[in-house]
Amino acid sequence: MLKYVLKRLLYMIPILLGVTLITFLLFNVVGGDPALQAAGRYATPEQVQLVKAELGLDRGLPAQYLFFVKQIVSFDFGRSWSTKQTISKMIMDGVGASLSLTIPAFFLTVFLSISIALLIAYFRGTFVDRAIFVICLAAISLSSLVYILYMQYYFSFQLGLFPISGWSPDWLERWEYLTLPIFIFVSISLGGSVIFYRTIFMDEIFQDYVRTARAKGLSHTAVLFKHILRNALIPIITIVVIEMPALILGSLLLESYFGIPGLGGMIFQALQSADFPVIKAMTFISAFLYMIFQLISDVLYVVVDPKVQLK
């Protein structure tokens, strides 16, 4: 397996170089002169020239590309054009805030949706199954903005149960502000997740090994937890691991509405102000995270199912 992992890591290098090249071309060649944006609206040609020199944009394209690769390798993406802050620091500051919202919310969603899906699987074909399925379908048909707007209005403003928005750098104090966004995250995600896991469990329930286990006299509970759940772990792991990069990158809407200083809001602002260095850094980091977690997901398959062989 070690050989496989090393091979995959080696494969990542040309792919990442490809990502860097495309990102570089998109922002430095196709998207107009970045120095004009960085220099400000009324900068004179001389000022633009100075900014070019400052940003290294007065060099040839190959030299600029190498500089970009060097920035990536050293995790020093320079400074934001908009805020003049160090991008690496902006990322490090934002990632903790994003994760403190998304990680508990995501795992709570996974736990609840697997529990509910198992319950439905147990009661398959009954009124409970159909009722939960319809509720889930209704839940996913609503826009996430509706959840946020109404829950913030009702729970925070009308009932006064939670702060309307806010944040605390203190880990203990911040839960006061995170409780409602986490609850909304779970509410938004639960419907889709339950349907997804229900489908997985239903697929497994009709497998031959389940019939065999039942024929041997195993109880429904034992079949469900010992056999079906274990065999359903591969798709569960896939979805959990593949979601990880998105969790790290934060939740744009929840962060914006609840004043959580995470990466989602940072990316949104960078897009709004055409802050190319930040966008470039986040594009690369997103691609890198997706590749790493894809690899982790593959490795975990082997851990949960010894029949899987990585070649």
Added chain:
Amino acid sequence: MKRVFCSSNLKVGFAGAFFLSIALSLISCTSKKNNLANELRIASANLKGLDPVATGDETSSNVIALLYDTLFQYQYLKRPLTIEPNLADGMPQVSKDGLVHTIKIKKGIFFSDDASFSGGKGRELVSQDFVYSWKRLCDPRLASEGFWLFDGKVEGLDDWRKAVQKDGKNFDAPVPGFQTPDSSTIVIKLSRPFYQLHNILAMVYTAPVPKEAVDKYGKEMVNHAVGTGPFRLESWTRNSQISLVKNPHYHGVYPSVGDTGDAEKGRLAMAGQKIPFVDRLIFYEIVEDQPIWLKFLKGDTDITAIPKDNFDAAIKNKDVAPDLAAKGVKLDRAPGYDLTYTSFNMLDPLFKNNVNLRYAVAQAQDTKTTIEKFQNGRGIEAQSIIPPELESYDPNFKNARLEFKVEKAKEYLAIAGYPGGKGLPELEYMVTNSSTARQGAELFQTDLGRLGIKVKISAVSWPQFLERLRDRKFQVTGAAWVADYPDAENFLALLYSKNASPGPNNSNFSNPEFDKLFEQAARTPPGPARNALYQKMRDISAEQLPIIPSTHREGYSLYHGWVTNYKANSVIVDRFKYVQIDVPKRTQLKEKL
């Protein structure tokens, strides 16, 4: 199996109830504590940074102005805006030719304590701090957006910049136009008369920053504040909130002179008292309208602008809605000192030589709809490039060519050689790709469609927008200009030919007579003679219409009944230093919310 699920659910339920109760008790403690604090809380957009020369956006300026101080400021209550000394010890002495300005600074003013000073104690402000800070502003390596303030106006500055550009070590070389005969005197020598100098010395770009702090923090000055302002930086969680605490040694006092109605509104009750009145000022960085609005309604913030979608609920007949008024909420309206306009590219042959085509477009524009749909009625139809409240503004001036009259517009179009739009190529209206900008462009398209003129909307990214303006590659676009200082010159500069793109004259209008008047006005001290020159320039722009003035927006702010002394004004960026909070009244009124 059912029992297993029940038991598991019960555990989850108990755990949930437990955490919820902890959360609720925390919330309850926090809100009670917050009600008793002498704090002013404001929702603001995201803050970029705290270095006066490195950030130019409105939000950052509003915060920087409270941490740093400037030589001059505007009288808080008096209108029209009048400049007065702040860090300066009196108004400057100006030579007869207007070229030499001698400014004395107040003694006994100290920078806030900071690790960059020896022993961590803030030292006394001296005249050299100003010169150092202005050199930073003009340092070509920093490429500050505020450099235009001194650009081409100070003796020897261009040569100094060239030397610094060649070698950064030349930064310490003197600029002949910035002199400090002693530690409390500054002499500014101008290369040409510039009567707005005192206005620009009231802008936060020119605030003194100690060299020690810059040496210690370098580019990280964006995250530090070492000023002499009414507040000191307590903490800043980026994209969340910034907290400022009162500077107990601040030199400022509350004004004794007000405008009509200020005394009746209780705004003069604290005359002569030391400011600031609040112990702490918190800016919540919130980007979405709903939380901004709900936080205000809940009393978690004290003063707010009104989000577009909440305007109808907040305002009835240009006053506070009765349900809000019953809760003690008050309204303050203030002119925006701004202009929104449609800009033609006067280098485009289609418009350059055809004033009647410009008239046709102007008379086809339905400005009333723009004000109603895009500004919630918060604005007035512009009659000229000069907004109200400025000294040279004439409320009786009307430009008939800006009236929305489709028939008249059709007549002009026919005179222009395109009856019913025939023969006129499709116009291109350039906008940024935001939804509001697109909607504005669609209204323009509809307005001109009535004349038979076809308009293609070209929505581009912000960098592309800038690039096309800079390269003068556009035909028509919409724009807005907000005053840097309350002087019509700041608006008339939009049409001065030497300010053509990449400068602020995006229409690239060039009129020798206008230029001559602009230069003559620059040499003329403030007063009736200069106002007359401004009005002549206004008349040329009204006749030529290289830009079509559209609206002057008006700012609406709401504040709670426990807030006193608040008077909105977009130019007075440090206005929160005058605001007072009645803490017992807050506790009492919050019960009603």
